[in-house]
Amino acid sequence: MAAGLVISAPASGVGKTTLTLALARAWRNSGLRVQCFKSGPDYIDPAFHAAATGRASVNVDSWAMDRATISHLVSRGTDADVVLAEGSMGLFDGVAARGVCGTGATADIAEMLDWPVLLVIDPSGQAQTAAAIAAGLRDYRPGVRLAGVVLNRVASPRHEALVRRALLDAGIAVFGALPRHAEISLPKRHLGLVQAEEQAEIGKLIDEAARFVAERVDLDAVLRSAATWSPQPAASGLSVTPPGQRIALARDAAFSFVYPHMLEAWRAAGAEISTFSPLADEGPDPGADVCWLPGGYPELQAGKIAANARFRSGLRAFAETRPVHGECGGYMVLGTALTDADGISHEMTGLLGLETSFAKRRMHLGYRLAELATPMPGHQAGARLRGHEFHYSTILAQPDTPLAVVHDATGAVIAETGSRRGQATGTFFHLIAEDQ
Incomplete structure (x- = not known):
């Protein structure tokens, strides 16, 4: 009890x-x-x-x-x-x-x-x-x-x-x-x-x-x-589709915003997760099926990320044959450039054309319901995903194929559609649950 x-x-x-x-x-x-x-x-x-x-x-x-x-x-x-x-x-x-x-x-x-x-x-x-x-x-x-x-x-x-x-x-x-x-x-x-x-x-x-x-x-x-x-243990687990069987997950002080229940659900579905640190200049496990870059504080580490050649080249090589997905900060790192709060532009991995800036902060906050226009790891086109967006970056360019039609909690369509280019996808919202 x-x-x-x-x-x-x-x-x-x-x-x-x-x-x-x-x-x-x-x-x-x-x-x-x-x-x-x-x-x-x-x-x-x-x-x-x-x-x-x-x-x-x-x-x-x-x-x-x-x-x-x-x-x-x-x-x-x-x-x-x-x-x-x-x-x-x-x-x-x-x-x-x-x-x-x-x-x-x-x-x-x-x-x-x-x-x-x-x-x-x-x-x-x-x-x-x-x-x-x-x-x-x-x-x-x-x-x-x-x-x-x-x-x-x-x-x-x-x-x-x-x-x-x-x-x-x-x-x-x-x-x-x-x-x-x-x-x-x-x-x-x-x-x-x-x-x-x-x-x-x-x-x-x-x-x-x-x-x-x-x-x-x-x-x-x-x-x-x-x-x-005095609850009874739940009879069934979470209904969450892992993005792959073997997942390479970026994990360090710049990439830490991933919901624990999502990782637990992936593992419960049989997925294996290996972590790597972009800040330590590590690339994803070459034996993984998919790479996932969560959000965090890449804007505070943008210079270091830009300088870490092994991470960037390893991620690019991975993306030639396998899917890579980024959420919020991870999405920004998949882009072409990130301008920090001091107005300094840092070259990112270039897997997407996204350019973002923190030079003029603008808060983006709220729940998001996304209907995928193209597939992303673990989800087919047409899937409805529920998530949350919270960041202070401004989009300077988002030229790639929109990943989804994204609505806020009032039903209004928002500009942060996410992107897809080749094997790379990204969203500004963090996935919380699939809409059943």
């Missing part, structure tokens, strides 16, 4: 990830087995979850995934004592048009799993109004239950007392209050937090967060507020 809890907030930037990591590590330190999940499309937080718990974390997404897929993914928490689902953005924030089984909101997952929500509230610049916000979230949607609140970044004992009293008057439990504490701030970058693998001191930071939170939050009360959850 596990205790299930969703950690959410009224908005982004309130402290959900820090509290999730602290609770997970504190309970793990006490001898409990903790399993984390991330609601919505996010590559970075699950790696932090794994660092805190010692167990792989995966994404669950109501816009892109059906209920059977979500149930299958969540079933990995069957043997845990505590299961935490960290939300994204605000509790009810999703897209306007419903997807497979929801809008992508954290509330969808909370209602689907019947887990109560632990709210992180930042009352900076307010006092009793924080209680009105919490009460509004509690009452907004039937079927979504509120466990209680943890206050974050309280200014003083007097400030805490005012907010606590208002929350208790509203019938909302307060499990603890945290003052500002710079030592547990996670460094950020333009796509979110700096990746866990890039932070040598991440273990110490999580330990400090766990110590800090354990001193100020009633962990036993939080645990008692969670739902008793």
Whole structure:
């Protein structure tokens, strides 16, 4: 029997990830087995979850995934004592048009799993109004239950007392209050937090967060507020077609944005995955059937990628006879040139004609539904793929055959069609699930 809890907030930037990591590590330190999940499309937080718990974390997404897929993914928490689902953005924030089984909101997952929500509230610049916000979230949607609140970044004992009293008057439990504490701030970058693998001191930071939170939050009360959850292991796996039998996967600090559930599904379908590092000037395994370049931060490593001749020549040789696919950052590297934030243009692999620039940043963010106009590895023309796009690059040229007709969550057609040239294909969206 596990205790299930969703950690959410009224908005982004309130402290959900820090509290999730602290609770997970504190309970793990006490001898409990903790399993984390991330609601919505996010590559970075699950790696932090794994660092805190010692167990792989995966994404669950109501816009892109059906209920059977979500149930299958969540079933990995069957043997845990505590299961935490960290939300994204605000509790009810999703897209306007419903997807497979929801809008992508954290509330969808909370209602689907019947887990109560632990709210992180930042009352900076307010006092009793924080209680009105919490009460509004509690009452907004039937079927979504509120466990209680943890206050974050309280200014003083007097400030805490005012907010606590208002929350208790509203019938909302307060499990603890945290003052500002710079030592547990996670460094950020333009796509979110700096990746866990890039932070040598991440273990110490999580330990400090766990110590800090354990001193100020009633962990036993939080645990008692969670739902008793006894799921049955899912009978079937994910319905995901691997792009090949033997997959060469680019994997290093520049190419790290690949969903864990996708890799697990590929392996479960019998695929073999070998990794290589473009930053270490390595090419794909010549014995592989297909090469996959995930997204990440190639713009931060563009000079090094451009200088790594063995990687570039190895990839070009591979693409002469076998498929190569790139997602977002990987797509940019398959292109002709990438201009970095300083306006310096770097030559990429030239397998596609795509030219991109970070000199003038423009955010592209949202769910994507793509209908393939031509095949790509693992999928035939006509396949419908659900994914997510998040980058700050601008297209300077996209001259090749469009890979797909791509719609955003409202149904509008967007310009980021992806490309195909010979054996090379690429998309700006990251694949999450096939549309059944």
